[in-house]
Amino acid sequence: MADVFDPQGTLERLRRDYRQRAEAIRDDLARPHDADATERAGERQNDEVLQALLAEAEAGLRQVERARQRLAEGRYGLCRRCGQPIEPARLAALPVAELCLHCAGLER
Known part of the structure; x- marks a missing residue:
């Protein structure tokens, strides 16, 4: 028998995944930077990438929240x-x- 799509469960898993991803990125961004100037330059580049990944995770979380709202309203x-x-x-x-x-x- 084929699996039945469960929007509520699927959206909850996505929500959890995006939250975990965003939290891990925030933790990474909060770490102290190296005192060495050369290392700091590389860390700043890494932080820019992490900021972009965080923005993607937060955008995904907003999409999930909108989908959950549609589900609650019967419009999903x-x-x-x-x-x-x-x-x-x-x-x-x-x-x-x-x-x-x-x-x-x-x-x-």
Whole structure:
């Protein structure tokens, strides 16, 4: 028997993953920097990469929260543009999807 897509469980796992990722990055960013000037330059570059990764994790967390809100309101799985159901395969691949494939293609 095929697995049934569980949006609530899937979104909760994504939420937990994004939170853990963001927390680990914040911890890494909070670490003290080396006193050596050469090392500090490399650490600043690393911090820029970490800041970008943190921004991605926080954006993902916001998407998950919006999807959880839609689920609570009974609107999860409905395209926010046309109102039609989002394809189940799309939701399984991208649980935070707000648009059906057709409307997503129109926004590109």
